[in-house]
Amino acid sequence: MSRESILDILDRAEHYRSAWKLGRRTSRELEDVEVGNAFFEDSTRTRISFELAERRLGARVVSFTSDGSSISKGETLLDTLQTVAAMGVALIVVRHGSAGSPGYLARHLDAGVINAGDGEHEHPTQGLLDLLTLRDAWRGRFEGRRIAIVGDIAHSRVARSAIFGLRTLGAEVTIAGPATLMPREGELSAAVAPTVEEALQGADAVMALRLQRERMDEASVPSTREYARVWGLNAERVELMTAEGVVLHPGPMNRGVEITSEVADGSRSVVLDQVENGVAVRCAVLARCAEALGRC
Amino acid sequence: MGETTLIRNARWWRTGERIDLAFSDGRVLAGLPPSPDRLLDAGGAVLSPGLVDVHVHLREPGQGHKETIETGTRAAAAGGFTAVACMPNTEPPLDRREWIEWVLTRARDAGSARVHPMGAVTVGQRGERLTEFLALRDAGAVALSDDGKPIASAAMMRRALEYARDAGLPIVCHEEDPTLSAGGQMNEGPTATRLGLRGIPGAAESTMVRRDVELAALSAGRLHLAHLSCLESLEALRDAKRRGLAVTGETCPHYWTLTDEAVGDYDTHARMNPPLRSARDREAVLQAIADGTIDCLATDHAPHAADEKDQPFDRAPFGIVGLETALALTLTFLVEPGHLSLARAIELWTEAPRRIFGLPEVSLAPGTPADLVLFDPGAEWTVEPGRFRSRGRNTPFGGWTLRGRILLTVCGGEVTFGGDGLEVASTGDGRDRAAVAPPVEHHA
Known part of the structure; x- marks a missing residue:
């Protein structure tokens, strides 16, 4: 498109x-x-x-x-x-x-x-609604902005559409997640960060992806507990973003896994706008x- | 003596020397008849023993909507093949001698090429219990394979390799670790990531190749590795040869011509298993063909009905047809760029597979079966799937312009394909007979 x-x-x-x-x-x-x-x-x-x-x-x-x-x-x-x-x-x-x-x-x-x-x-209409949400949050400017997308990038249609749309409009994308759920370096036009903290540092937005139950069954992630501890969005981590950085989630949310309730319902959350x-x-x-x- | 046919003005495949050759009653004649009943002028085209394809799915019994023994062997003849070895993953699988006999009878009645069936390794190809290898062999099976399905259990594979020694047959392996390929739709890599399709890594093949090479060593059995597609598998085959093991391997035209980028926008005609790999793997396949690591070529001819292939990518079955494009893809992409000499390329489609599968030698020496092909290596043609003899039109090569055209295929002295336009009137006075005596080859 x-x-x-x-x-x-x-x-x-x-x-x-x-x-x-x-x-x-x-x-x-x-x-x-x-x-x-x-x-x-x-x-x-x-x-x-x-x-x-x-x-x-x-x-x-x-x-x-x-x-x-x-x-x-x-x-x-x-x-x-x-x-x-x-x-x-x-x-x-x-x-x-x-x-x-x-x-x-x-x-x-x-x-x-x-x-x-x-x-x-x-999931093109999801990608478009993410873009509309970010256009509001970023006051119309995509160039020079950066979003972090965290989680199961490899299996996510939401991530693919978001990356495609954001890159087309000039924003930068950093992806982060467990090695089992990541594409190889360079396969999607996004930078890869080794930790959620590095991905969030100075970002203008973050999108947490839903962690599917199947990922545990196929041994991509050992437990939701470990995932939440290492990759989950919590209040401390989202503060690594710029002051205006917003939090997106395509839903439905696993509260306490990829996102804490504090963040999901917090002032940075634009989930309901989405x-x-x-x-x-x-x-x-x-x-x-x-x-x-x-x-x- | 029955009707005699004389082919004059051909070039012998191995040496390029001018050759005239006559046959009658299904066999090559020692001399050249002064007044043949039929005189064909080859116009300098190449004459070789009929090609053999040791990896063909004829789909009968049970899947006649995809292909039949009749249509599949007509496709073989159109591709210059006089013999095919057919895979046992039919419905039911060829796991009993009665089914082997049925295929052979059907091939005798309706076939345009010699058909050498392979028997299943395990009952129902379920990987649980060995079939009766000796009964299958006595009925005419030339090898054993559970092609399409890997033999997941290493213990079962070991026993199969051991027991096949008594039958004197090779085990032909489709190498795939099903736990690594589970859910996979195409090669793992950038194209799969872009399309959101689950990948099948090369390691799904190469780890099983490594396992089975070790089991071939343990069992002293004969292992033939089917349709090798990736660099690591070829390295494993190279290692096995270095160790002197009885391991051979084949690859297919699509692995030296295409990469996974051919999947493009979910093109199911680029969907097969093992999948098209990366450019690096394609290079490795070319290298392995050139350096002799690859022992023979085969097509993995896998016809499917048009409506089976015309589905969302992950719903469509794996496989493409190959018989009618194999030689041209060999000449255009192996011989012309200099990876292989013409003689070596033909050897990989004739003597080499016949040796591995223990098929009767076809030398075209006097008194031997007249199984031959005549082709013009320089003639260009455009692949038109709608004109295939095969019932399957599932090819990624539709519209490609290739060099190398089959002019005539003869199996057992019968013309099974072509010959149109070659016939010239015999003057009957011997003036049109050979200027040169036919080279008689003495094969080792």
Whole structure:
């Protein structure tokens, strides 16, 4: 995605946010447009966020998951969504466990496809809401800013999208985490810090990633206790940032593991701003896609 | 005597000398008939014994939607092959003599190439109990393999290598530590990281190669390492040879032509196991072919139906087809840049694999089977998967322009591919017969 496209989405999102603040919570960009939410992986916040965004733009919304769909009867992903598209659904929001599946679907479907998270690849609307949150915190300037991303970088689509977006807008990224959860040096365009303290020192923001339970099962991390002690964000560590440094977390949080409650609920935390920005960014993305499809 | 065919004006693969060769009743003739029933002018093309591919998935029994013995051997013939050794990971696996016999019967009835089946090492390829190696051998199995699946237990591998000594067969190993490759979708490296795909490190292969080399030493068994893909495995093979162990290894065209960057934007035609590796590994493969560490070449021809490959990357099956592009990829990327002489390249597709798998020698000496291929090493062509004889079109080489075109394949005296446009009218007065006597090779 180009810098121009990113900035256009952020500007549109800001516009929605301002309108909502003035009490204008609905608009008609997606009036008469049918949008399908196809979530083949568990999701609460992203799915609700997309549904809210769709409804605020006036869309007609159908949502389904793999459990309640014919995927559970053995139908392929493509067949299921081709059926949905054939029924006239113009935009399909997809979350799927296979990296690259939105691109695959976009090539095959006669409908617009929006990526709501594909495997361990990307989560673009999460990346965009992080950018919007940081644009506010950083008063519009990305150049010369630095964010630390801490945790399971290797398996994180949130980290990939954030790194891509931040680098595109000119910010620096430092990543840190246990060696078992890190890409090799130079594989993502981010500097690698050996400790969380070094990553945070002088940073303008920090993003803590959720530590998945599976990482213990596959022996990437011995225990949440050790992880919290070595890599967790606590009050002392976040003070290593600049005075204006903010704390992000994509949610859902493991309080006491990657982030203490003190930090999560503290003055530097912008976690709830992220949630609000998520709806705005998704409105912007939906409106852009509908425009591209010539539906409004 | 039946119908006679005379091929004139060819070049002998090993020496480049002009050669004319005649065959009848499936065998090479000692002299040249003055009035052949059919006269083919090779126009200076290279003549060699038919190629053999010792790593082919013919998919029958059980997976005829991917490939059949009929279509797979037609693809073989189109690629210049007169013999293939087929892998036993069918449905059911070739773990009983009846299945070996079934494959051989089917190949006799419908095949365009000689088919040499491999038997499974373990029942159901489950890695738990040995199959009846001697029964499989007596039915016609030329080697034993659980290809597609590694033999995870070292104790099982040891027993297999030992017991295979009694059968006189090599154990052909797909080397992969399943705990290291678990969840892996492509080579571990920058491309996998960018795409968010779990990686399969080279060490998943090389640690098992090291283990099995040690077990080959312990058991005095014969180990053949299938489709080697990475530098560390090749070093392990080199070490095994230095120690004088009965260990051989093969590699495949995709490992010397491509790297994991070919996966690009989740291209499932660049998805196989072992996966395409780094540029460093590709260089190591070229080096190992050139210095003789690699004993023979093979394709790992693994056809799949189009809708199986047209899926999200991690859902698509591993494997690509190889029979119809193998020789051209050898000539274009090994011979032309000077890694190998033409003669050595052909040896790696003919004599070398035949020796390792104990297949009948094909020398084209008088009285021996007329299994031959005629190819123009300089002729350019563009790979069009839609025109493959194979039922599988899953190739990463679609659209590539390669040099080296098969003009004619003859198996047991029957034309199995090509020959169009080579035929000339015989004058019948002997003037069109050979100017030079055919070189008769004496093989060791």
